[in-house]
Structure formats: C-alpha cells, structure tokens
Amino acid sequence: MARTLDADYLVVGAGAMGMAFTDALVDHADVRVALVDRRHGVSGHWLEAYPFVRLHQASAFYGVPSTLMGGGQLQHRGPEEGLQERATQSEICAYYARMLDRMVESGKVEFLPNSEYVGDRTVVSHVSGERFEVRERCRIVNAHYLAPSIPAEKPPPFDVVGGARVVPVNSLARLDVAPSQYVVVGSGKTATDACIWLLDRGVDPDAICWVRPRDPWMMNRAVVQPDPAVFTGMAADTMEAASASRSLEELFLRLEEAGIMLRIDRAVMPTMAKAPTLAVWELEKLRTLENVVRRGHLTSVDRGKLNFADESVNVANDAVVVHCAADGLKYPELVPVWRPQDITLQAIRAGFPCFGAAVVGYVEATRQDDHDKNRLCPPTGFPNSKADWARMNLRGTQAVMSFMSEPDIKDWSSRVAINPARIPPGHPGSPALDDARERLAANVGPALAKLAELAGAP
Numbered sequence: 022m023a024r025t026l027d028a029d030y031l032v033v034g035a036g037a038m039g040m041a042f043t044d045a046l047v048d049h050a051d052v053r054v055a056l057v058d059r060r061h062g063v064s065g066h067w068l069e070a071y072p073f074v075r076l077h078q079a080s081a082f083y084g085v086p087s088t089l090m091g092g093g094q095l096q097h098r099g100p101e102e103g104l105q106e107r108a109t110q111s112e113i114c115a116y117y118a119r120m121l122d123r124m125v126e127s128g129k130v131e132f133l134p135n136s137e138y139v140g141d142r143t144v145v146s147h148v149s150g151e152r153f154e155v156r157e158r159c160r161i162v163n164a165h166y167l168a169p170s171i172p173a174e175k176p177p178p179f180d181v182v183g184g185a186r187v188v189p190v191n192s193l194a195r196l197d198v199a200p201s202q203y204v205v206v207g208s209g210k211t212a213t214d215a216c217i218w219l220l221d222r223g224v225d226p227d228a229i230c231w232v233r234p235r236d237p238w239m240m241n242r243a244v245v246q247p248d249p250a251v252f253t254g255m256a257a258d259t260m261e262a263a264s265a266s267r268s269l270e271e272l273f274l275r276l277e278e279a280g281i282m283l284r285i286d287r288a289v290m291p292t293m294a295k296a297p298t299l300a301v302w303e304l305e306k307l308r309t310l311e312n313v314v315r316r317g318h319l320t321s322v323d324r325g326k327l328n329f330a331d332e333s334v335n336v337a338n339d340a341v342v343v344h345c346a347a348d349g350l351k352y353p354e355l356v357p358v359w360r361p362q363d364i365t366l367q368a369i370r371a372g373f374p375c376f377g378a379a380v381v382g383y384v385e386a387t388r389q390d391d392h393d394k395n396r397l398c399p400p401t402g403f404p405n406s407k408a409d410w411a412r413m414n415l416r417g418t419q420a421v422m423s424f425m426s427e428p429d430i431k432d433w434s435s436r437v438a439i440n441p442a443r444i445p446p447g448h449p450g451s452p453a454l455d456d457a458r459e460r461l462a463a464n465v466g467p468a469l470a471k472l473a474e475l476a477g478a479p
C-alpha cells in the first residue's frame with residue numbers, strides 16, 4: 022500500500038534547479054512540497070563531481086534566492102585576487118545541505134532521498150522499497166529536464182580496447198603512479214579543469230596530449246562578476262558588438278576584442294560556444310599545451326593508440342586517458358514551463374539556471390493563471406554552437422524584459438544575489454554604471470534584431 026504524501030507540489034530533482042525553485046516557492050506561498058531525488062542527498066550532480074571542481078563563476082550567482090552562497094567574499098590571494106570567490110564541490114554540497122535544513126525547518130518541505138519518481142504520481146524508495154503517492158491536485162515539477170551528464174556516471178563515448186587505461190576525470194585525483202603521458206579527451210569546461218589541475222601539480226605541458234574535437238569560446242571571468250558596473254558594462258558591450266556585427270564570426274571576434282570572449286588558440290575559429298567562464302591565468306596555462314589533437318571525435322582507444330574515423334595517433338603505452346567527454350549541458354526541446362501535466366524548470370535568462378528556476382518558483386507562488394505565467398517566463402535553453410549562443414541571448418533578453426515589466430518581480434529580483442544583472446536597492450551608483458546603462462538602452466533594440474538575424478530565429 023502506498024503512503025499518500027501531503028503535498029501541493031512534488032519536485033522531482035533536488036539539484037540546483039529543484040532547490041532554487043522550492044526555496045522561492047515556499048518563501049512566497051503557504052504550500053507544502055515533497056522534494057525527491059534518487060541520489061542520497063540534495064545538491065544534484067555536484068555529489069558526484071570530480072574533487073577539484075569549483076563553480077566556474079562567482080558563488081553569488083549560484084544557489085537559492087533566499088541565501089547568498091559564499092558570503093559575497095572577494096578572493097584575497099592567488100591568481101584571481103580581487104574576483105569573487107568560487108565555491109568548491111564540498112562547499113556547494115554543504116551549502117545545499119544547510120538550505121535543505123532551512124526548508125525542512127519551515128515545516129513546508131519534506132525531503133525523500135534515494136527515491137525515484139516512476140511516473141503516474143508515484144515515488145519509490147530505492148532503500149526501503151516503500152511507495153508514495155501524491156493526490157491529483159498536487160503539481161508535478163520536473164526539476165531534472167536540464168540535468169547534466171557527467172563523466173563519473175556516463176561511460177566514455179568511445180570504445181576501450183587492448184588494455185588501454187581510461188579513467189573518468191574523478192579518478193585523476195586518486196592515481197598511485199604517474200604515467201609518462203596524460204591524454205585529456207574533451208573540449209569543454211571539465212577538460213580545461215583537468216588540464217589546469219595537471220599543470221598545477223607539476224606535470225610537464227609536453228606530457229599532456231589534449232584531444233579537442235572542437236575549440237571552445239569561453240567567457241572572461243573578470244567581466245562576469247556581481248558588480249553592477251562590471252556586469253552591466255559586459256551586457257552593454259555585448260549588445261554593442263551584436264548590433265554592429267554582420268556574421269556570427271564577426272560577433273565573437275568583436276566580443277573577443279572587447280575582452281568578453283576568450284579562445285585558447287587565436288589561429289582557430291571555435292565552433293563551440295557553451296561559454297563557461299575562464300580566468301586569464303587559466304587561459305595562459307592552457308596555451309602552454311602544444312600537443313592538441315583535432316581529428317574529430319575519438320572512436321576507440323587502444324594501448325598506445327588513439328583511433329579516429331580516418332586515422333590513428335600514437336601515444337605512450339602507459340598513457341592515462343582522462344574521460345572528460347560527457348556532454349555536460351543538455352539541449353532538450355524548449356517546452357512551456359507550465360503545462361497541464363507538469364512544471365518543467367528551464368533557464369529563463371541567458372546562462373544562469375539557478376536564477377531561472379527561482380523566477381519560476383516566485384512566479385508560481387504569486388500568480389494563478391498558467392497562460393500568464395508562461396508569458397512572463399519563456400524558456401531560453403543552453404548554448405552549444407555560436408548560433409545557439411546568439412539565440413540564447415536573444416531569448417534571454419526578451420525573457421528579462423518580460424518578467425521585469427512586473428513591478429513585484431523587478432523588486433524581488435533586485436534583492437536576490439543569484440540575479441546576475443541586479444542593481445541592489447540602495448546601490449550608490451557610479452559614472453561607469455550610468456554609462457553602461459545608457460549604452461545598453463541605446464543598443465538593445467538593434468542588437469536583438471541582429472541576434473535574431475544571425476541566429477536564424479524568427
């Protein structure tokens with residue numbers, strides 16, 4: 022017999038999206054939430070992340086709306102001195118555990134760990150086998166629509182034969198014996214983290230082979246900071262670059278010129294634009310790696326050999342091949358957030374998923390009509406290519422204009438740190454901020470028209 026959960030919402034997924042949504046919802050509505058996750062705790066993919074991961078951007082932009090992560094501290098030493106701190110894996114997980122305590126203590130949230138939502142309003146515990154149901158009026162919240170794949174949980178997308186040594190990035194920190202060569206496979210943030218971590222531990226750049234099927238555009242971390250003049254300045258520069266560009270290539274080159282976009286090899290035009298942030302010191306380290314293999318995707322790894330569709334590349338017999346090739350961000354079809362069957366959490370502004378989920382939670386708490394809610398919160402999606410990036414910025418800017426047209430949402434979002442574009446109440450202002458706001462206002466119209474054209478969006 023199933024136990025019936027006393028809940029108005031069943032939130033499936035206790036990662037960043039489910040936590041941000043639930044926090045905003047219960048802080049603004051008198052409702053009960055059952056939060057379930059098949060993992061053993063809250064924090065989502067961070068529970069299984071590689072041990073040397075950090076947020077790629079400021080802690081202030083991540084987490085739940087009620088509580089600032091990391092206390093808004095600047096880094097006081099190291100190569101990022103002066104930039105905002107970035108939480109480590111353990112800090113992120115500890116933060117989410119505290120946020121869960123806060124929610125449970127409110128009396129509005131019940132958490133069911135190790136529990137699978139199996140559809141049909143039913144949850145099953147992987148540990149006790151107990152079954153739970155929710156009533157017909159309980160809304161189902163899909164808080165895993167954009168859940169990333171990570172190397173610890175997804176096998177490499179190539180065959181491993183002949184006793185080749187292939188490890189997920191997580192295992193890099195637990196090697197017993199140093200090999201004569203490391204082969205890092207992947208083009209994204211995880212691969213750059215692995216390369217930098219190896220270099221920081223004294224591995225010779227020539228002992229690293231980087232299989233990079235695509236070159237990435239990344240954002241300069243120094244301009245993605247929770248300082249209104251810096252963030253608004255970056256947005257204004259982006260809009261100026263967009264309105265002046267006649268092609269996607271020109272747009273990204275203008276952004277590079279403006280100090281917003283970075284690429285590792287200036288002789289190569291990147292095709293990938295997931296655009297995580299990167300610091301300039303990291304870029305300099307990555308540029309010391311000369312053994313870069315650009316032969317498309319690996320098909321298989323043999324002992325001493327990397328096989329691609331048309332050719333092979335020799336590597337050391339004892340090489341450790343580091344799997345950083347899970348697809349990370351997801352690109353499912355954009356769907357209306359509010360549908361009769363569920364609420365599907367998605368990014369609602371360009372690039373900041375926690376804030377997107379929090380806006381949805383706030384709007385759900387404060388409005389009745391699903392049609393109206395969907396009008397306010399059109400989904401934005403994540404980018405993969407340059408065209409996707411342009412489309413995300415187009416949609417994200419339109420979404421911001423939509424929900425910020427409501428005075429209460431504007432007021433609420435100016436008070437939550439995870440809103441990257443906020444100007445907090447009482448902010449003293451500055452000539453730099455005034456200038457950025459004027460340039461943004463002057464360029465946003467032409468820029469949106471140009472982004473639509475470049476991205477092939479209607």
Ligand SMILES: Cc1cc2nc3c(=O)[nH]c(=O)nc-3n(C[C@H](O)[C@H](O)[C@H](O)COP(=O)(O)OP(=O)(O)OC[C@H]3O[C@@H](n4cnc5c(N)ncnc54)[C@H](O)[C@@H]3O)c2cc1C
Pocket residue numbers: 033034035036037038039057058059060064065066067070074075076077078083136137138139164165166167168169170171211349350372373374375
């Ligand atoms: C290495 C890495 C670093 C990142 N760094 C940043 C960053 O600095 N800043 C940033 O903004 N973004 C970052 N991202 C992206 C960002 O973390 C993700 O987009 C965001 O966390 C997605 O969160 P989520 O809650 O959708 O997914 P998840 O964290 O994966 O949570 C979804 C949860 O749903 C659960 N689940 C799924 N199906 C079911 C089911 N049927 N029943 C029960 N439970 C279920 C899963 O167990 C999972 O815990 C990073 C991503 C990665 C991989």
